[in-house]
Amino acid sequence: MNSAAKSKGEIAFHLLGIAAVSIALLALCALLIDIISSGYSKVSLDFITSYPSRRPANAGIAAALVGSLYLMLLTACFSLPLGVGAAVYLEEYATENKFSKLIELNIANLAGVPSIIYGILGLQLFVRYANLERSLLAGAFTMSLLILPIIIIASREAIRRVPDSIRQAAFALGATRWEMIRDQVIPAAFPGIMTGCILAFSRAIGETAPLITLGALTYIAFLPDGLLSPFGALPIQAFNWISRPQAAFHDNAAGAIIILLTVLLSMNIIAVVLRGRFQKKFAT
């Protein structure tokens, strides 16, 4: 009887949904178009290989880009083993008790702590107590703590998707728990773990607030030459240029953002490819 009226409501809601999605997509397009149109003329080999300068036309991102890449590599070295280790512990060793519940709850809560709080932690713990100064190492430690919850959560999911039959087969052949984990579970879960980790590393490369709190440098005219060297980073450099009054520096910021987004995009493509491989492996 009132099915016509109902379907009108349905159509209206369907349109509302499309409108809502369109708003989000429009915002994304506006953002990308704005940044590309202001920054594309900046992106050149000169821009990538030059150091900061007071004159916007000469300024480049060499130190920031290299700093960001070093920072990410170091962060990966610390956070990957720790995060995967924690995930293995929770999935393969821990029995359901209060302690493992506490760790789980704690990880879920840490994942929601604002990144700037990690910056304060790093400032006090690594820069001051451990006397690492404002070095690459202090930055990488801080970033590792920040992305650890993401890595643990993603790795646990990947490990959980490894079929139990594989574990039982390994035990049946006489493997110890560690041999089973090393030779079966981790290799099988590896693409899934890497997918989650690459997404976590891309989070680390885009983070700005903790590095500002740590005191990463914005005006740095050399490449980092060791673990204890001061460093710059792409998002910090972009932030520095955004906060200057001259419009020419804003275009530099857009240029730096284009490079940053390109790095992120390539990392995401790698993650998607890995995910595709992983899904195929256990598809049948």
Next chain:
Amino acid sequence: MEQVQTISHAGISLAELKEKCIHAIFLFCGCVSIFTTIGIVLVLALEGAFFFQEVPLTEFLFGTEWTPLFFNKSFGILPLVCGTLLTSAVALCVALPLGLIIAIYLSEFASSRARSVLKPTMEVLAGIPTVVYGYFALLYVTPLLQKIFPELLGFNALSPGLVMGIMILPMVASLSEDAIYAVPGSLRQGAYALGAGKLQTIFGVILPAAFGGIAASFILAMSRAVGETMIVAIAAGQQPQLTLNVFEPVETMTAFIVQVSLGDTPHGTLAYRTIFAVGGALFVLTFLLNSLSLWIRGRYQERYTG
């Protein structure tokens, strides 16, 4: 499984020792997250204690002026809290309704082809670094809004709030969609069997059943907005003031921490220690919101699994 392991290596104590060591290493990895939490709490509490030796807690919590970097210092955090809540409120006005509508649209209306395109695209929005959103808010959205509202100042709460809303939108949409997805199919089929239409089923059965998960996602969004730093540090200004006017510049708790970190305030001074007090307040606020969100989600899961 435990038994198999002990039988196969009975008597080989070296191998057992190795297994035990490896177990301990993994246990240590698992504990790092606990150490992190303890570290955060200790750092904030120790440095905050120095701060509260000189500033009474009541002044900090209820004072209405925040001028720690001026000659005449006052330490009332309310203006910063006000700025934080104002920008967050604007963000939530964007993210909650749009996020929920998108979640319903994706789970109930969109074709599977549309879903497979839209979901990764939304993930892109979530993956964009916040400094990029800050650029967008200050140099694109604010000038655009100034054409509509000429009285809008260069730094204001509105533009970063709106952009922050777009930033947390994917999170709300994806978590709410998970909650809707988790509603047992039997409820839906029951509603249809009783002759309910699609909208009646959605609003009368599915949304109430998914309420816990949706509420959890809303609260998590609130926590994200409160803790968001770069967008507000870039586009909201650095003027702590008690105002509900979104056209005016405000300073959030996070933006204040950035301001002190960038400035030349000497380490060890009272003005410098404010970042630990403000950081502590921020941590407590987000911790409460996160815990509330987790608690609601936990309760809600029990309802359908137990």
